[in-house]
């Protein structure tokens with residue numbers, strides 16, 4: 001008999017039905033939205049709008065990276081990253097995007113009755129990937145637009161194995177301060193892993209912001225996650241990395257899929273690390289667009305909290321789905337988080353203007369209807 005895949009109560013299925021129910025990552029961009037006319041602005045996935053850094057395309061064209069297996073331990077890239085971060089080689093591991101590292105962290109720390117702790121709303125992948133192990137996800141509401149670290153420390157219990165500290169937080173853009181992170185770490189038992197996800201670190205310009213690496217220097221139970229997907233403009237290559245205590249890194253690495261990081265991805269990352277000046281120039285452009293767009297929205301009467309990521313958060317509440325759909329019809333793709341708000345990536349100035357124009361129109365239309 002065919003397995004009753006559609007019936008979550010079924011006992012006669014070969015697959016883990018109960019686990020499957022928790023496993024649906026929704027990408028920011030619905031591929032069907034891209035099939036007709038190209039959108040005016042793709043601002044739904046926090047990618048960089050300026051393409052890869054100079055030299056990356058040329059380096060990829062020159063490698064013989066297609067027919068041979070990649071270097072499984074990413075020797076050169078890990079050595080380079082270790083040097084950048086001033087840590088030993090064994091303190092760094094790379095992954096097929098930092099989402100793969102998140103999955104490895106969960107596999108390395110959690111069994112079926114264990115718990116992970118996350119903010120709400122925060123990066124959705126923590127929750128969907130935790131579900132693969134059967135771990136329970138405990139979520140603690142944000143304090144404004146940043147994580148409520150005292151609240152999260154209170155929520156740590158006997159079964160807590162890992163805490164995900166996303167700073168700046170996706171989707172809201174708030175940071176945790178260095179002081180708040182230190183006070184938090186003082187309260188967390190040594191056998192709970194604190195994952196500091198700094199996917200947007202390059203865009204941070206608040207001097208009070210926490211620094212995952214500095215925290216790692218004082219606490220062995222910290223693991224810092226970084227990615228080449230955002231500021232480095234390599235989202236399609238799939239490469240991220242983790243820096244932590246060698247024992248933690250070894251455990252995370254033990255759960256990796258062989259040859260997970262492709263040779264082109266390793267090459268692209270290595271070349272990108274040599275393009276500091278252009279990286280800084282792009283980051284500066286994103287920051288100035290972030291200020292400009294926020295000012296324009298605020299002068300139009302919108303509530304726009306300060307963001308330290310390459311995106312802004314618009315707390316649109318109940319109107320989120322309606323506004324997101326109206327923007328999509330105008331060719332402006334943004335990320336709606338149901339009943340909470342809209343996250344809009346800072347794209348090129350032209351894309352951002354397209355968003356500003358479309359958003360002011362949909363707001364007028366939707367308020368005109370009520």
Ligand SMILES: *Cc1c(COP(=O)(O)O)cnc(C)c1O
Pocket residue numbers: 046096097098099100123166170197199226227228229230235238239240
């Ligand atoms: C985008 C993002 C990532 C990066 O994912 P990759 O798999 O490296 O592309 C990780 N964490 C957060 C919070 C993100 O927003």
